[in-house]
Amino acid sequence: MALEAKYNAQNVEDKWYSYWMEHNYFHSEIDEREPYTIVIPPPNVTGVLHMGHMLNNTLQDVLIRRARLKGYNACWVPGTDHASIATEAKVVAKLKAEGIQKSDLSREEFIGHAWDWTHKHGGIILEQLKKLGASCDWDRTSFTMDDDMSASVIKVFVDLYKKGNIYRGFRMVNWDPEAKTTLSDEEVIYEEKQGNLYYLGYKIEGSEEFVTIATTRPETILGDTAVCINPQDERYTHLKGKNVVVPICNRVIPIIEDEYVTMEFGTGCLKVTPAHDENDKMLGDKHGLEIIDILNDDGSLNSFGMHYEGKDRFVARKEIVKELESLEVITKVEQHINKVGTSERTGAVIEPKLSDQWFLKMKELAQPAIDAVLEKDVNLVPEKFVNTYRHWMENVRDWNISRQLWWGQQIPAYFYGDGKEDFVVAETKEEAYQLVLEKLGVQESAFTIDELRQDPDVVDTWFSSWLWPISVFNGILEPDNKEVNYYYPTNDLVTAPEILFFWVARMIIAGYEYRNEKPFTNVYLTGIVRDKQRRKMSKSLGNSPDPIELMKQYGADGVRVGMLLSSPAGNDLMFDEDLCKQGSGFVNKIWNAYRLIEGWKVSEEKEETETAVMAIQWYGHKFQEALAEIEDHYSKYRISDALMATYKLVWDDFCSWFLEMVKPEYGQPIAAKTYASVISILEDNLRVLHPFVPFISEEIWQHISERTPEEALIVSTWPAAQQYDKTFIKDFDFTTEVISGIRTIRKEKNISFKETISLSVVNSEKASPQFDAVISKLGNLSALHYISEKIEGALSFRVKSNEYFVPIEGAINVEEEIAKLTEELKYTEGFLKSVQGKLKNERFVNGAPEKVVAMEKQKEADALAKIETLKASLSSLS
């Protein structure tokens, strides 16, 4: 069957992906082999594939395919995340477009819509991953809202509550007025925003005097319950113990004293609004201040906002400024840059808000997770993230895990009264009921189960995904099951540094808490995919190419290579479509190399050529050298370097040198023995190529000969490391220099590559003649002579101290030649001078290691010899 001249990625890729699926190669089950496990960072269930996923999953697939070839029981668990807030926001928006408000629906109805949405859009992203070639064990596909996953979350919640790690607290939390839910500290993004610092005069009670405070949020004066000064501040000594009047609402509030106030900032006089600022809350608690919350859940002002009631906080701010101006209490307005917290999901400006929420105590839980990373039980790659991780973990604050949403695991807390402590936590309502009866010490008749009210809130999405490496193997509900015991801990985790705290750190915590063991050994942190202008690729900027389109254009193999070409761990990837072009160019190169081999006629009678014999020997060594380098790169997770080493091995060494050497003369057959070696070498190349370009490698592999399903490349073996001869490689390198010299002469003198020439050498280097046949073939020589005297008037070049001559009638330009030689002489003399300078320096001779001194001496001798020959050549010319 003749091969198509042009490689059709689309057809080939679909064909082999189906074949792989059909034969279940991706599926893993417990056996006697050592497992190698990766759990996918579950993408949002309703998300679509973006460039970050492409990078991430290409890396994971490279790792898992290589592990599979290395004989591990490779298991890559795929799945999706229900993404509580993100998905709920999408569903709310969709319903709104249909004229339905969330508040019009019951919880059950809304969740029904959410499931519809999930079923409709969910899993698209997983289908897209298949296009990329992701060899996930699809039988194990999990979803964080699967029944067993949710049950695991509930079990863990109850467990942590019982252990006293989870508590309910009335605390200052981050409130997203758009999603109308609280957020964890990690979900708040601080952005620098240009704002104003308003200086407001508060009238001192019983006096005509004013005291000036500075604020960036003038609307909050309606919630002020004190003004605070530093007791050290002599400017305000006279105010101690007095009261002031808040403008507009005319509330009388005390002046309190606290060291907390920075005298240098603003006026050194601080207004205290305990309901709307964490520090103010702290002051309020300390000084027993009243708490006045002026905001509704949607960010509009409530009745404490007086005539601004119902107006959005930002509208109210503007209008209040106007009123304050008219009251002439604004003494100054300064431009002020401050950091404003915004919601990671909705972008809304976060309001600090006091409310009852569920919190997880982190400090104790974090300790084993800190130790694990510091003791390198868990390796972060690159290592620079260890510091960041440590710093965060050592200063970790309690985690607000409740969300005022419906889409997610509902908190298993049941209320039976109106008191702060009138609740129980249990896995089921029935258990909760029993607990309540016990707690109250009453009979069933006194309190019915229907009177129990489950907390309407759900847990943070990350409170489910932190169990992911355990729960995908059902290790929470059945801690001693065979699967989790076999596959856990997993080997590698590949993810973005953005979620180091959100997810990675918490998984490590959960791992130690629930398995008493790390969840994975290595964490490979990728960079962010950016465009050429270094902007992060995002939907809103519209600067992200569509991965599916890219794969159509360049083939999945091409895009994989493109993604990997420039993505060192932890460094951002400056994505450029040209990288994919380079990738598909590489695929094309592999394809054509195979077309060449495939087209040869094979002859049993024909003898192996000397060149081919040397080529096969050399490539054997070269391949091993490259393999060692590739392995080294892999071991350090330098995947792009491993790819580049493979790229050069295949393109330069295999195609440009090896194939050129074994290639039979035009129209001639190739010796059967040579052919067999070429095929074997090609197959080894395909094995190391496979993790990077799975499709074309399988295509060629299967085309080489008929293979049974057991013999597919995907489940074949990684080449074994062997001893190799470095000297042999070095000698060959010398040979390539000679060939380059011949090519240079041909080019300079315009001698066609088809025209044979004769070469003579003065072999001062005593170079081995073993490669002479190679030189003859690749240099297209008519003859190769060893001579002892230089040839006058011939074209010449040097490799080290060897001199090569190509006698061509009248081809030599004496002047040019003299100029060239003079220049080289000058350079060599300068070089000699610097070497001799070093050798004359006693401190160098005494201080440097012998090896280095000997080397310098050798350099000196070489230079002297070279100068001799150069001078001789010059004198013969002139």
Place this chain on the structure above:
RNA sequence: GGGCGCUUAGCUCAGUUGGUUCAGAGCACUUGGUUUACACCCAAGGGGUCGGGGGUUCGAAUCCCUCAGCGCCCACCA
């Protein structure tokens, strides 16, 4: 404000404990080449005071100090 990291060829980056092969790779660029796998190709070639300055050393891209620029993370300064 605290912490971490970066600065090497036009671009993206390697450069392991200072010393063979230390100034490299890929891409881009220049020049020449297509009847014989591939123009998504072949061959040859040009290109960098290793951010600036200072120091340690016989010797520094590599170690120390300092300055400049950039990036990331964390932090409640109104």
